[in-house]
Amino acid sequence: MTHRPTIDTVAVIGTGVIGRSWALLFARAGCAAVLHDRDPAQASRARAWVADSLVDEVESGSLTSADAAASLGRVSIAGSLGSAVKRAGYVQESAPEYLEIKRELYAALDEQAAPETILGSSTSTFDMSRISAGLAGAHRCVVAHPVNPPHQLPAVEVLGGGATDPAVVTRTAAFMASIGQVPVVLDRFVPGFVLNRLQFALVREAIHLVESGVASVEAVDAVVRDGLGLRWALMGPFGVADTNADGGIRQYYTGHEQLVMDLMNDLGPTPSIDARLIEQLGEGVDAMTAMASRAEMRRWRDRMIRKLRALKAGDPAPLTTPEHAPSFTERA
């Protein structure tokens, strides 16, 4: 984290799995992170989780003890929404995913936060136009949707609603970049945004292949983790196509248009996700993960993602750096 945060104090509103991860990220990057949750016990558990996670990072060698202690020192808990947002330049809302809860919360935030404070939402579902409809401060409301967990995975989808000031989108993206995230500014709302649409496009076919008897859960996962995923950790689908042919992406597709369209048209339909299918997938995963505990798998995942990001930071792509890329500020 070589950059200085462009905003000093952040309020984390809602401290479940996503909120607590944001708290760790903000604090580690140098921000004061003020937590608030309607359930005070949840906020306390979130702070304890941040402490435990910082210890994991020290133990795996990605953080010094001094930095971990300083990070934890920047995490505080506020008893009321008003005191949480009082000094915040940015609010990250991570309340449960129900429109009415978000709308009520945004009304309160808009009333209590200082006029310049940006009100960002972790929503994975809603158009900001609907969350902020009718608010005096709709211009300062923006979606900042992370990949779970944000303290490990840098991509953040940034998108305003119809009333959002474009400068708020730019400032949000700049803030995310300054704390080491990779802001991805979307041009318009679509259900699932980009991330979950891409994810569930792959998942839909993965389920179809298992359900139709082509391959086991383990075989499908192996094709991704020991094949496609090794490229996708470095390049997206367009970058992959461009490096797959000597003449780049134009040559890659030219002459194969019909072949590609035929394959796409042969992909499976949406499966019926029901108890029977879920149990089939569950048994497939049980067979794959064998004796490993889920907690052990998660610790391994988090440790490996940290190492993988360090690898990329140490040898960035020749195009620009994949992380901290200046492209969004140039576009803005």
Place this chain on the structure above:
Amino acid sequence: MTHRPTIDTVAVIGTGVIGRSWALLFARAGCAAVLHDRDPAQASRARAWVADSLVDEVESGSLTSADAAASLGRVSIAGSLGSAVKRAGYVQESAPEYLEIKRELYAALDEQAAPETILGSSTSTFDMSRISAGLAGAHRCVVAHPVNPPHQLPAVEVLGGGATDPAVVTRTAAFMASIGQVPVVLDRFVPGFVLNRLQFALVREAIHLVESGVASVEAVDAVVRDGLGLRWALMGPFGVADTNADGGIRQYYTGHEQLVMDLMNDLGPTPSIDARLIEQLGEGVDAMTAMASRAEMRRWRDRMIRKLRALKAGDPAPLTTPEHAPSFTERA
């Protein structure tokens, strides 16, 4: 490469982009690799490419000079198909992707190779039942479809035709594992196998998002390389789902069945891949890659994949090792 190859001598028939990469892989793993191509100049170019690539691996620190020299020493060129396969325990066919070419070649291979020699094909398209139809040795014919390039990416899809002896599938998978690949045995043929179906499921939606104005080529790629791809380099879609909820994949889907199906049903249709779309994607990639040369990007990709695989080999997943996993032999 800590394992000993289960087969000593391999014939590489067809030495284009895929064949030459197999040649490097086999030789580096300790096999004698005998190259043959209908065009002798192509075989010479392939051997020169192997030499250059070995130098790259030495320069990036993943191979010693002595190992590189020994590897190159194991690569030879045979002037005829008969002399190429004479001593081979395994043949890897990588001829152009036309059914008639493959069928003729398989007829010649079946006639000239020793009776026990396995005849493996790199085909990404054809059912082995069609390639080997009518051959006396159809029982020893098998698909071994790599990810491009196989000397960097370990996953190999292994699948017999209707007449293939199951023991040939098992021996092929065991051989691939012994040279450091990750064999993925499929249960039945389907167009595109597993790998390209998963890949083009994601690509279809990626193109749809760009074409419908939701996000730029660069934004879509960033969501993958700085988000989804960092997880997929470690776990497939089922492993990801299992670690995304405290109660595993069953809990992840239960209660969200309709939400997931709605999102899947909202995914875009197959785009019309035509000159206009290809140019739009090309311009998006041009903007993303800016001043970097494609050759530079490929060298970076290859170097990073080697480092990433070394990272995974050094800290394997607690379930089993993601590479050299014993699961397929246990299943077999």
